[in-house]
Amino acid sequence: MKTLTPVQKENLDGMVKMLGKALLWTALLTAVVFTVFPFLWSLLMATHDRTTMFSSGLNLALGDQLVANYHRLLDIMDFWVGMFNSFSVALLGTVTSLLFCSMCGYALAVFEFRGRKVLFGMMICSMMLPPILTLIPYYMVINAIGLSNTHLAVWLPFSINPFGIFLIRQYVVASVPKDLLEAAKLDGASAFRTYWSVVLPLLRPGLATLAIVQFVFLWNNFLQPLVVLTSSDKMVITQMLRSVQGVPNTPWGALMLGTFISILPLVLIYMAASKQMISGLTSGAVKN
Amino acid sequence: MTTTEMTDPTTAQENAQRDKSDRQRTFWHKTTPYWFMSPYIIIFGTFGIFPVLFMIYLSFHTWNPVAGLGTMEYVGLENYVLSLTDPTLWQTLWNTFLMALYSGVPQHLVALPLAYLLVQLGKRARHWLTTAYFLPYVTSTIAISMIFFVMFSKESGIINQALMGLANGSLTGWAFGWLNDVMPLGWVQENSLIRYSVSFVVFWKYVGFNIVIYTAGLATISDELYEAAIIDGANSWQRFTRIALPLLRPFIFFAVTLTIIGNMNLFDEPYVLTRGLQQASTNGMTISNYLYRVAWEWLDMGSAAAISWILFMVIGLFTGLYFWFFGRRGLGGE
Numbered sequence: 001m002k003t004l005t006p007v008q009k010e011n012l013d014g015m016v017k018m019l020g021k022a023l024l025w026t027a028l029l030t031a032v033v034f035t036v037f038p039f040l041w042s043l044l045m046a047t048h049d050r051t052t053m054f055s056s057g058l059n060l061a062l063g064d065q066l067v068a069n070y071h072r073l074l075d076i077m078d079f080w081v082g083m084f085n086s087f088s089v090a091l092l093g094t095v096t097s098l099l100f101c102s103m104c105g106y107a108l109a110v111f112e113f114r115g116r117k118v119l120f121g122m123m124i125c126s127m128m129l130p131p132i133l134t135l136i137p138y139y140m141v142i143n144a145i146g147l148s149n150t151h152l153a154v155w156l157p158f159s160i161n162p163f164g165i166f167l168i169r170q171y172v173v174a175s176v177p178k179d180l181l182e183a184a185k186l187d188g189a190s191a192f193r194t195y196w197s198v199v200l201p202l203l204r205p206g207l208a209t210l211a212i213v214q215f216v217f218l219w220n221n222f223l224q225p226l227v228v229l230t231s232s233d234k235m236v237i238t239q240m241l242r243s244v245q246g247v248p249n250t251p252w253g254a255l256m257l258g259t260f261i262s263i264l265p266l267v268l269i270y271m272a273a274s275k276q277m278i279s280g281l282t283s284g285a286v287k288n
Numbered sequence: 289m290t291t292t293e294m295t296d297p298t299t300a301q302e303n304a305q306r307d308k309s310d311r312q313r314t315f316w317h318k319t320t321p322y323w324f325m326s327p328y329i330i331i332f333g334t335f336g337i338f339p340v341l342f343m344i345y346l347s348f349h350t351w352n353p354v355a356g357l358g359t360m361e362y363v364g365l366e367n368y369v370l371s372l373t374d375p376t377l378w379q380t381l382w383n384t385f386l387m388a389l390y391s392g393v394p395q396h397l398v399a400l401p402l403a404y405l406l407v408q409l410g411k412r413a414r415h416w417l418t419t420a421y422f423l424p425y426v427t428s429t430i431a432i433s434m435i436f437f438v439m440f441s442k443e444s445g446i447i448n449q450a451l452m453g454l455a456n457g458s459l460t461g462w463a464f465g466w467l468n469d470v471m472p473l474g475w476v477q478e479n480s481l482i483r484y485s486v487s488f489v490v491f492w493k494y495v496g497f498n499i500v501i502y503t504a505g506l507a508t509i510s511d512e513l514y515e516a517a518i519i520d521g522a523n524s525w526q527r528f529t530r531i532a533l534p535l536l537r538p539f540i541f542f543a544v545t546l547t548i549i550g551n552m553n554l555f556d557e558p559y560v561l562t563r564g565l566q567q568a569s570t571n572g573m574t575i576s577n578y579l580y581r582v583a584w585e586w587l588d589m590g591s592a593a594a595i596s597w598i599l600f601m602v603i604g605l606f607t608g609l610y611f612w613f614f615g616r617r618g619l620g621g622e
Contacts, residue, residue: 137339
């Protein structure tokens, strides 16, 4: 084998490095295209109607049916009613869970009381319970206490999300100094006052994480609304989109438009705060 | 306090009042934690404990919810016997298992190397790419499944159109020409394909989540280790298999556990992709879908309760076996 001069060797090394870099970026960017394509494609389909969509051949041109599809969408479902219902379920559920989870997390972190270990153990166990297992009794309880076909039924059971309580407990332990609680006590503040004006403000980052987890979950939830919400004026958007899937001659363009709009709120929030959302949604999995 | 004061009636009254308010204060003081815990106790009792106990009770009865609670009848183990001898149950269990496998294994095989590539980049590039990969996890499974349902469409779906393009293209025809014989493929219509279609959607949705977990895991490995390996002459593949993978073990263990639990509960994706029950449901239906069908379409709550328990047992068994085989090694790093 011919030996290379140092300059040649350096050039070769550089080329290998460049090639490696090119391969690396090809792999990473292919994965991006692969991930983002379905979203773009649904938007593209939203501009087509059945005739242009079903024409043979690969068609990547924009259609002119966007406005018509919007009117078709409003014809086949009360789209904005569904969006509003999803929004109110997600908002009410999130706010309530912030209150409930922080109360419980605070109690578990600060007080020593009889039954604390039992409650804590129950929480951990309930995290492992498959949701489908409790679906039937959930449905019966809802019916028995007269909550069927109400939004309350969809968000109330999730307002005590054990993961959220656990998260807040960890936050209290880590970021609320014991001295501060003692000082508040000496100043004569009641436990509730201490919780409300001393602890809660310190928990803001933890509450933000919990809010993200809850809002995303409630907005995307399908199973519980499916069995509880029966009248079309109460249905959430995931349910509405799914319910027109079986309609004969489904106007797919209109449906793709509806689907795209329905994911838009979360995607917009995600664009603005992707870092917080990623760390929030993986906070159960990744230790910070 | 002197005895004369004690006998004074007004002071005694005051004392009694102070005692009462003291007692009240200690009552509030003692019960404070429970007041804070009350939302959990009430709501979890109603929607957590009661349901589980009731499920045990219900699984020994027959009950049609439309006819009211009075129609509940004790049948002993009949629901379990019926369910366990029901071929559809075993079929759906098998489907669930296969789809969990088809979607779960590639998830990690793709996420691990991608995460490894990601951490080689600068902070900015890594952030933007991660943001893109994580996007599907944020969007609803129903919306995603609807989009894929259209993409999988037999006559006009983009996937079939792209395959046709490959089969008839002048450059690619020689390699993909055989596709013409099988086209168009009914990705969501045919029993032989539905499992792959559902698994693909699940894979697509969760791969980004795993990438984030693995990037976080890789970030905990110090650069010095890699530098030492480079000095020892290890190439990048060796650095990946000898340093990154072993140190990632706890993260892999955790991520795989989440995948197993999540995949055994699969409901939304097959529910949409099999159009709720009409087509391709023999191979595409998961046990959760079947449970929904038994309970809400056949209104046989007792059998559904028994199926729930069987499902619970199966998930417990799988996670148990998994922990047994891999747990000690998986958690070894901690």
